[in-house]
Every structure is written in C-alpha cells, then in structure tokens.
Amino acid sequence: MKKKMKQWSTRKRIVIGSLCAFMLLYIGVILWHTYKPLPAGVSYAGEIHRTDDVQLFTDLTFAEDRKGTGMKSELEIFDEVYTMIDEAEEFVVLDFFLFDPYSDENIDFPDIVQSLTAHLLLKKQQHPDMPIIFITDPYNTGYGSYTNEWLEEMEDAGIQVVYTDLDRLRDSTPIYSGFYRIFFQWTDFEQDGWLPNAMASQMDDMKLSSYLKLFNIKANHRKVVITEKAGLISSANPHNASGLHGNAALKVTGPILNDMLEAEEAVMKFSGGGDLPRVDVPEADGEYQIQYLTESKILNSLLSDLESTEKGDTIWMGMFYLAKRDILSALVEAAERGVEVKLILDPNANAFGNEKTGLPNRPVVNELLEDSENRIQVRWYNTVAGQYHTKLVYIKSEEQSVIYNGATNLTERSLDDYNLESELKVIAPNSSDLDVELEGYFKRLWTNDGAMYTLDTEVYQDEMSFIQRGIYGMQVLLKLTTF
Structure with a gap:
C-alpha cells in the first residue's frame, strides 16, 4: 500500500512538474513574441x-x-x-x-x-x-x-x-x-x-x-x-x-x-530582399507640412493632435474600424472640452458577401455615445456594395487642419506594432485646396448631398448593441479579435 502511494505521489509530482514547466514555457513564449524587438526600421517617423x-x-x-x-x-x-x-x-x-x-x-x-x-x-x-x-x-x-x-x-x-x-x-x-x-x-x-x-x-x-x-x-x-x-x-x-x-x-x-x-x-x-533606390530631390518650401509615419508612431502622433484640440475645433473621421482604447478616450475627452466630433463609420455589416456581427464599430458607438453623453455625433455609411474602408482623420482648428490618411484602422492590431501600417500626416492651412476639398468630402457624405451616403445613428444601435458590447469587451480582454 505504501509502495502504491509512493508511486502515485511520484507520478503526481511528475505531472505537476511537467505542467508547471509547460506553463513557464508557454508564458515565456507569449511574452517574447508579444514584446520581442521589432525588425530595424519598423515603427518609423520620417522628417517633416x-x-x-x-x-x-x-x-x-x-x-x-x-x-x-x-x-x-x-x-x-x-x-x-x-x-x-x-x-x-x-x-x-x-x-x-x-x-x-x-x-x-x-x-x-x-x-x-x-x-x-x-x-x-x-x-x-x-x-x-x-x-x-x-x-x-x-x-x-x-x-x-x-x-x-x-x-x-x-x-x-x-x-x-x-x-x-x-x-x-x-x-x-x-x-x-x-x-x-x-x-x-x-x-x-x-x-x-x-x-x-x-x-x-x-x-x-x-x-x-x-x-x-x-x-x-x-x-x-x-x-x-x-x-x-x-x-x-x-x-x-x-x-x-x-x-x-x-x-x-x-x-x-x-x-x-x-x-x-x-x-x-x-x-x-x-523579408530577404535588398536595398531600394532613392530620389535626389532638394527640400522646398510650400503651404503644406507632410510627414510619413508607420505603426505605433501613427498612434503617438494622432493622440497628440487629438489631445491638443480645443473648444471650437472639429474632428471628422471616416473609418472602417474604430476600437483603440486610447483613441476612444481622446474622442470622449475632446467632446467634453467642446470639440465637435463627427464620425462616419462602416457598420461592419458584411465582408465580401458574408454577414458580419457589427463588431467592433457598433458596440464602440454605443460606448462612445454613453460616455460622451451623446456629444459625439455618428453616422453610418450606407454600404449598398462593399465596405466603407476609408481610414481618414481630419482635425480642423481656427487656422489649420491636420489630416491623417493611409492604411491604418484605429485598432490595437494596427497601432501597437503588430501589423505593418502606413500613414501620411498633412498640416494644411485653412482654405487651402486640400482643406476645402476634404471639408467638402465630409459634408457631402454627412448631409447626403445628392445621394443617401450615410444613415442615422439609430439604424444600427438596436437591442443587440449591449450583447455586442459584451462580446466585444471579452474579445478585447482576451485579444481574440480579427480587427
């Protein structure tokens, strides 16, 4: 009997030891591949x-x-x-x-x-x-x-x-x-x-x-x-x-x-390739300031510009995915300061013919409206075909506008050095050609000038939003998302 108990105790120690060793390995692998050094040149901020x-x-x-x-x-x-x-x-x-x-x-x-x-x-x-x-x-x-x-x-x-x-x-x-x-x-x-x-x-x-x-x-x-x-x-x-x-x-x-x-x-x-050519172009003057950004450098710059907005400014966004917590907080805080925040979002209703659950944008909008006490304004793009895949931010102040455009969804995967992303930042004087064109673009969609480009907020804020918000919260917590 004592021999059997001893054998069982030995097996138990081996099993527990093996599980502990595996968990240490598992956690170590996770930590390394989550925080390992980025390849040289990734997360890049160019000159202005x-x-x-x-x-x-x-x-x-x-x-x-x-x-x-x-x-x-x-x-x-x-x-x-x-x-x-x-x-x-x-x-x-x-x-x-x-x-x-x-x-x-x-x-x-x-x-x-x-x-x-x-x-x-x-x-x-x-x-x-x-x-x-x-x-x-x-x-x-x-x-x-x-x-x-x-x-x-x-x-x-x-x-x-x-x-x-x-x-x-x-x-x-x-x-x-x-x-x-x-x-x-x-x-x-x-x-x-x-x-x-x-x-x-x-x-x-x-x-x-x-x-x-x-x-x-x-x-x-x-x-x-x-x-x-x-x-x-x-x-x-x-x-x-x-x-x-x-x-x-x-x-x-x-x-x-x-x-x-x-x-x-x-x-x-x-990725196993070589060098790329360069251009020989001298620096010049001009009315626009431009900067090339990738990965988390996009987040750092965008957050700074959102946090610098004041009462009387306007933040326009045309966005496919909006979910990054830092960005959401910055939008709510801007709205509380008296900044006009207007979002045109994809309803995340379909992807290449397959019906989607509305994540992340619908629960995010539910949260933004609640946290901002409805100060933030939202319209959904009327996706009669395809998606509203735009990733465009237009911040208009008294003297100038700050513009971000590129491949980057405002999500953790895009902004926290996981995906490779690309973005151009432009600072444009008010009434410049680009500023006028962008303001016209957003107002055309917002007011449905000539077509039904966008839909009221309530169209997709139905009784499922709270369930979606719970699922969304669990996905974000566990980092089990596709956005």
Missing part, C-alpha cells in the same frame, strides 16, 4: 517636409436609398496608380496587402488585379532594366498553400516580388500564439492544400498548416506606391472584391519619397 503638392483621390459607391436603387461608383484611386506606373522613368515600388481577383459575390467588380498586372508587365517590357518591386503579404498565396498566378507572371517577367516575413513581427493573439509558436509553426508537412479556402470558393484549397498560420493573425497591411516622381498612400487594396469599397488616397512629391522608400526598404531587408 514642406510642399505645395498634395492631392486627394477617393473611391465611393453610393445609391439613392438603402436598397441600392440607382447605385453608382466614383473610382479614382487605381486610375491614378496606373498613371503613376505609366509615367515612371526610374523605378516603381509597390506594397499592397490584398492582391487577388476572386469573389463569391454576384457583382461586376472592377478588374483591378488584371489591370495592375498588365500595367506593370508593360512597364517592364518597355524598360527591362528598370527596378520594379512588389512587396506583399503571404495571404496572397494562402500562407504558402499555392502560388498566385498574377504575382508569378510578374516574377517570370523580371519583376521582384517580396513576401513579407510575418514571423519577424510581434504576435497579437497571445493565447493562441503561445500554442502556435510551441507546436503549430513546425507542422508544414503537407504537399498540397486539401481544406476549402475560406477567402473565396474559386481559390485553391489550403493546407492545415496555412490555416494555423492564418489564425496567428497579423499582416503587412500597407498600401503604398512610390516612383521617382511621386508617392501615393492609400486605404485601397488592388483586390477585385474590394473594388467598390469606399477609400481615400493622398499623393505627394518631394524628399518625403525617400522616407517612404526607407520604410519600405526595412520590410525588404527583414
């Missing part, structure tokens, strides 16, 4: 430059009513991207998150992937020695499950395609990432995909190992085009199913191009 040349381009899809009657689209961004490629004489650098033509929706989307590929191939054919670099996310190969035929065609033509090494970035879902890093990242033994592709049924099957990598959610989320003549920072993906989304882009010229190239070169280098 001056210019007279900042141009706004927007994509909008809208209708006469919520049913989509008389639906129309105004699409400017990729036409400008094609023009930039066609006019380039020395180099073209692109960094885009999504790049595929597939969709399960019965909608006639623009052929963006095919058109962009054709322009790049023609440019390479006309100028065989010109460097053309396309940086992208491994999402576009199903995280290694298959090849992307359009990117493969580019590579065959001599265009350099660089897939971002996401493993070098920090992990944003610690509960899952601990298991992923210990067990799952070593499981790529399959030759071919065999699981249905969740992105679109027309796409190739995916490996189990690819899904396991997908669930460790992070991305190179940037949308950037740079030539020796100009740079464009956008919220728009070259992705056919995203072709009717609402988006915004800013195009700039001058020495800031070297800041953009430096930030992209950092991604190149930690």
Whole structure:
C-alpha cells in the first residue's frame, strides 16, 4: 500500500512538474513574441517636409436609398496608380496587402488585379532594366498553400516580388500564439492544400498548416506606391472584391519619397530582399507640412493632435474600424472640452458577401455615445456594395487642419506594432485646396448631398448593441479579435 502511494505521489509530482514547466514555457513564449524587438526600421517617423503638392483621390459607391436603387461608383484611386506606373522613368515600388481577383459575390467588380498586372508587365517590357518591386503579404498565396498566378507572371517577367516575413513581427493573439509558436509553426508537412479556402470558393484549397498560420493573425497591411516622381498612400487594396469599397488616397512629391522608400526598404531587408533606390530631390518650401509615419508612431502622433484640440475645433473621421482604447478616450475627452466630433463609420455589416456581427464599430458607438453623453455625433455609411474602408482623420482648428490618411484602422492590431501600417500626416492651412476639398468630402457624405451616403445613428444601435458590447469587451480582454 505504501509502495502504491509512493508511486502515485511520484507520478503526481511528475505531472505537476511537467505542467508547471509547460506553463513557464508557454508564458515565456507569449511574452517574447508579444514584446520581442521589432525588425530595424519598423515603427518609423520620417522628417517633416514642406510642399505645395498634395492631392486627394477617393473611391465611393453610393445609391439613392438603402436598397441600392440607382447605385453608382466614383473610382479614382487605381486610375491614378496606373498613371503613376505609366509615367515612371526610374523605378516603381509597390506594397499592397490584398492582391487577388476572386469573389463569391454576384457583382461586376472592377478588374483591378488584371489591370495592375498588365500595367506593370508593360512597364517592364518597355524598360527591362528598370527596378520594379512588389512587396506583399503571404495571404496572397494562402500562407504558402499555392502560388498566385498574377504575382508569378510578374516574377517570370523580371519583376521582384517580396513576401513579407510575418514571423519577424510581434504576435497579437497571445493565447493562441503561445500554442502556435510551441507546436503549430513546425507542422508544414503537407504537399498540397486539401481544406476549402475560406477567402473565396474559386481559390485553391489550403493546407492545415496555412490555416494555423492564418489564425496567428497579423499582416503587412500597407498600401503604398512610390516612383521617382511621386508617392501615393492609400486605404485601397488592388483586390477585385474590394473594388467598390469606399477609400481615400493622398499623393505627394518631394524628399518625403525617400522616407517612404526607407520604410519600405526595412520590410525588404527583414523579408530577404535588398536595398531600394532613392530620389535626389532638394527640400522646398510650400503651404503644406507632410510627414510619413508607420505603426505605433501613427498612434503617438494622432493622440497628440487629438489631445491638443480645443473648444471650437472639429474632428471628422471616416473609418472602417474604430476600437483603440486610447483613441476612444481622446474622442470622449475632446467632446467634453467642446470639440465637435463627427464620425462616419462602416457598420461592419458584411465582408465580401458574408454577414458580419457589427463588431467592433457598433458596440464602440454605443460606448462612445454613453460616455460622451451623446456629444459625439455618428453616422453610418450606407454600404449598398462593399465596405466603407476609408481610414481618414481630419482635425480642423481656427487656422489649420491636420489630416491623417493611409492604411491604418484605429485598432490595437494596427497601432501597437503588430501589423505593418502606413500613414501620411498633412498640416494644411485653412482654405487651402486640400482643406476645402476634404471639408467638402465630409459634408457631402454627412448631409447626403445628392445621394443617401450615410444613415442615422439609430439604424444600427438596436437591442443587440449591449450583447455586442459584451462580446466585444471579452474579445478585447482576451485579444481574440480579427480587427
């Protein structure tokens, strides 16, 4: 009897010791991959430059009513991207998150992937020695499950395609990432995909190992085009199913191009690529101040500008995802100071034909209205097709406006050095061309000038908002989100 008790005690100590050892390993792995040093050049703040040349381009899809009657689209961004490629004489650098033509929706989307590929191939054919670099996310190969035929065609033509090494970035879902890093990242033994592709049924099957990598959610989320003549920072993906989304882009010229190239070169280098060219452009004077920002440097700068607002100022936001706690607090505090806060948000109702739960924006709006005692004003974009995918902030004070535009959702994953993000900050005098154009853009949508662009707050603030708020709170606490 004593011998059996001793054996049981030994086994118990072994089990408890093993569990403790595993938990120490698990916690250690989580802490390392959550806080490990970023690759050199990530989280970048460029110099402040001056210019007279900042141009706004927007994509909008809208209708006469919520049913989509008389639906129309105004699409400017990729036409400008094609023009930039066609006019380039020395180099073209692109960094885009999504790049595929597939969709399960019965909608006639623009052929963006095919058109962009054709322009790049023609440019390479006309100028065989010109460097053309396309940086992208491994999402576009199903995280290694298959090849992307359009990117493969580019590579065959001599265009350099660089897939971002996401493993070098920090992990944003610690509960899952601990298991992923210990067990799952070593499981790529399959030759071919065999699981249905969740992105679109027309796409190739995916490996189990690819899904396991997908669930460790992070991305190179940037949308950037740079030539020796100009740079464009956008919220728009070259992705056919995203072709009717609402988006915004800013195009700039001058020495800031070297800041953009430096930030992209950092991604190149930690992903196995090399150096990028530079431009020889002298500093100049101009009415606009411009700065290129990435990752958490965006958060630091934006928070400072929001916290500096005073009574009589106006904060406009056109945003796909709004969830970062620091930003929410800054908006509430601004409203309490007498700042007019006006938000145009996507209702998070659908994603490529699939119904969504309204997270995070609907519970966030519920919270903002409550915390600000309804001082904050909200309108939902009327998403008759696609999404209101814009990431645009416009802060207007007595003498100037501060503008942020780019790829960055106002969420933890985008602003806390998990995803790779890109943003242009512009300080514009009041009544400058850019200031007038942006004010006109927001007022057009807010007042439904010419179409039903936006809907009243109450449309999506129904009885489910409190349930959604609880789910949202749990997701944020556990960091188990897709936003």
